[in-house]
Amino acid sequence: MSDTRAKTLTTAAADAVREAAGDAFVAPRLGLVLGSGLGGLADSVEHATAIPYADLPGFPVGSVVGHAGRLVLGTLEGTPVVVLQGRAHLYEGIPASDLAVPTRTVRALGAETLVLTNAAGSLNPEAGPGELMALNDHINLMGANPLMGPNDDAIGPRFVGLGDAYDLDLRTALHAAAEAEGIDLHEGVYLAVAGPSFETPAEIRAFKVLGADAVGMSTVPEVLVARHCGLRVAAVSAITNLAEGLGAEVLTHEHTLQNAARAAEKLQRVLRRFVKDLA
Ligand code: HPA
8 A cells, every 4th residue: 555544544344355355365456336237347357256245344235226236356457456346326315424435445455546437428419328438527416425524634634625536647548448449438527416316408408507528326426535535536437328308218227227238348348458558
């Protein structure tokens, strides 16, 4: 681990992961969060130790279809990784502060970088269903922040700067990986809502004015916690639909999962190449 902050950041869940892996434990360089319908990459992890979230102390357990809910430690393209296959969401009634645990566990295990993925609606008609979008910034309209409450100075500062939340070097590496794979990678601003309802057409028109390129119900809590504890962050949205009012389709979660599968194969190729180039 590179600094004292990661050393002091012990979580019961990280201890449980070390114990489960036993002699096979290798500190991950990278954490990878796989969102709705995007969990397939976890199956490519070699030398894997897989642990259901329910067995990890403090881990919020989500209940959404399309989320496996397990942590997988191992190697991907030769790089030690910890993969979080599925995530819990605010809309499940999980307190924002509980959402901090998985990200802090990734840091406590020794990772320095966190790569987040999600399924999102697009406000940019050129980035339609099945396309990928690297995030370069966010707008938090969730009405919540997992860092609210007493601050533990051993983990990170009370007030966290977000000017460079989405790491430029990592984003450049994502674009290079996408180009090497011949895959279009759009770039834009992610606007986070609490959900679980999809947006109204009027909300989407307003979000467009605010500067949003994609809209979704996750990721921002993890970015906030990651930046607080010193993880570098990259994030990619798999676009599953044009946002409400911009396309003809009726938005449903089933539809989200179906279209996530279209983007998932491309996302896996980009991420494998990204991880390989990182080594
Ligand atoms: N809105 C919010 N969250 C989403 C969407 C959307 O259109 N698509 C996938 N997740």
